Amino acid sequence: GAGVSQSPSNKVTEKGKDVELRCDPISGHTALYWYRQRLGQGLEFLIYFQGNSAPDKSGLPSDRFSAERTGESVSTLTIQRTQQEDSAVYLCASSLDPGENEQYFGPGTRLTVT
Amino acid sequence: AQKITQTQPGMFVQEKEAVTLDCTYDTSDQSYGLFWYKQPSSGEMIFLIYQGSYDEQNATEGRYSLNFQKARKSANLVISASQLGDSAMYFCAMREAQTGANNLFFGTGTRLTVIP
Numbered sequence: 609g610a611g612v613s614q615s616p617s618n619k620v621t622e623k624g625k626d627v628e629l630r631c632d633p634i635s636g637h638t639a640l641y642w643y644r645q646r647l648g649q650g651l652e653f654l655i656y657f658q659g660n661s662a663p664d665k666s667g668l669p670s671d672r673f674s675a676e677r678t679g680e681s682v683s684t685l686t687i688q689r690t691q692q693e694d695s696a697v698y699l700c701a702s703s704l705d706p707g708e709n710e711q712y713f714g715p716g717t718r719l720t721v722t
Numbered sequence: 723a724q725k726i727t728q729t730q731p732g733m734f735v736q737e738k739e740a741v742t743l744d745c746t747y748d749t750s751d752q753s754y755g756l757f758w759y760k761q762p763s764s765g766e767m768i769f770l771i772y773q774g775s776y777d778e779q780n781a782t783e784g785r786y787s788l789n790f791q792k793a794r795k796s797a798n799l800v801i802s803a804s805q806l807g808d809s810a811m812y813f814c815a816m817r818e819a820q821t822g823a824n825n826l827f828f829g830t831g832t833r834l835t836v837i838p
Contacts, residue, residue, distance in 0.1 A: 650726075
């Protein structure tokens with residue numbers, strides 16, 4: 609079956625512009641996560657969605673970052689007024705439910721802010 | 723304080739030999755899960771193995787096993803009979819079940835290179 613997909617795979621933007629990153633989770637997966645991976649680093653948690661519950665936004669680094677998810681479908685991560693420090697790979701993961709051991713990751717979006 | 727510590731930035735292993743990648747964790751929760759992921763140069767994160775804090779047996783998945791030492795708060799990954807395709811970044815991660823957070827905390831990773 610189809611895995612987690614993300615688009616675009618690469619995005620180059622100018623400092624100060626807004627960007628939207630998209631994640632399509634595996635069908636039927638109720639839990640969705642966004643992570644950021646800076647060059648040579650591990651993954652940093654950004655935000656978590658579970659069904660129709662209020663999202664856990666505790667990992668968002670600033671108010672320039674926001675994310676939405678409609679039901680159990682697509683999620684969009686938006687970064688406003690991008691800064692060079694936002695350059696990273698943004699990874700999305702989904703799991704069947706929050707208790708499931710395995711999170712399935714998408715291929716990521718590589719964001720470069722010039 | 724770091725929740726996950728991986729002290730080996732890089733490791734080398736001869737093909738067909740076994741290698742241990744170190745991971746220590748820090749949590750006050752009684753219920754938690756420990757994970758290992760592999761990230762090849764292509765960038766995808768591949769789930770390898772999971773260990774629950776209450777599991778009495780060390781987890782094993784094929785050539786992967788997790789050496790879980792709860793009192794020492796360590797969860798080392800052992801890869802047996804290394805193959806060239808094992809060359810990748812390896813990340814240890816933890817989920818703290820009791821706090822209700824479902825996100826994973828990741829270490830900084832270990833780059834494994836398998837030498838032919």
